């Protein structure tokens with residue numbers, strides 16, 4: 001069974017404007033409200049690709065209810081811990097000449113509520129896949145992913161982590177099966193700006209030296225690079241197409257990777273290509289990728 005954890009889900013309010021000027025009234029010409037947060041996006045795309053998962057995490061208030069309603073609409077199973085106060089954040093994604101994001105902070109999560117999530121995670125069994133993805137609300141300590149991995153260590157659970165900086169670096173000692181920073185996040189972790197593939201591979205290897213098994217570096221329109229635990233590396237350009245909405249492209253890539261890995265019984269090249277095709281299919285669509293969209297792009301990269 002596949003589980004995703006989103007500590008800080010969001011309702012993504014995606015707006016388009018011809019131009020955006022800070023400090024003035026701006027009027028949009030397109031708007032959409034999508035339930036999101038990285039793990040939730042992974043669950044939605046897994047569902048679109050034909051794989052069942054359960055979305056875990058914390059929800060609160062009317063925004064949390066809307067996320068659950070949308071997941072029900074997609075047929076995605078969920079088992080969130082309900083927070084009695086506050087509301088699941090609203091993240092604003094402004095698409096004008098440039099893309100601007102305003103991501104909310106998220107509700108308080110008490111120690112007791114944290115334990116409720118841990119109790120759900122304690123039920124995972126050997127062979128399960130767990131995706132830990134996205135930021136954590138400010139009220140949580142930044143060793144929370146680490147704590148989860150320590151608790152699940154040695155239980156045969158395949159753990160995938162998609163998070164930034166310290167959250168990610170802290171878990172490497174628990175040997176996550178896969179991590180997926182983008183090229184900018186990889187550079188930020190080491191305080192460098194990475195421009196060439198060679199530089200990216202060098203720094204991705206440093207993450208393996210710190211404990212990660214497989215490292216998938218996404219590079220938006222420039223495709224991706226995968227370094228596997230057995231010392232191989234693969235590079236793929238991104239398929240060609242019109243960028244419509246890149247929100248969730250990285251999460252879609254993770255869902256595509258899991259799908260390819262599962263369906264090929266562990267072939268990394270297949271998983272990698274499926275990941276790239278799924279990321280791009282989401283980037284080329286208003287909504288998250290569907291299976292027919294992914295299959296069409298897959299043909300162009302293999």
Ligand SMILES: Nc1ncnc2c1ncn2[C@@H]1O[C@H](COP(=O)(O)OP(=O)(O)OP(=O)(O)O)[C@@H](O)[C@H]1O
Pocket residue numbers: 181182183217218219220221222223224238239240241243246247248249250251252253275276277278279280281283
């Ligand atoms: N402009 C684009 N053109 C083609 N493919 C894209 C584009 N942007 C993203 N993708 C696809 O999606 C994958 C993941 O994108 P990206 O590197 O932007 O992830 P990310 O930074 O984690 O994104 P996000 O945080 O928005 O989910 C890329 O490796 C590529 O396959």
Ligand SMILES: O=P(O)(O)OC[C@@]1(O)O[C@H](CO)[C@@H](O)[C@@H]1O
Pocket residue numbers: 008010012035036037038041091103133134135136247248249250251
């Ligand atoms: O603030 P975080 O948790 O880092 O990112 C949250 C977020 O930007 O990630 C998803 C896209 O990957 C969106 O659905 C959501 O708004």
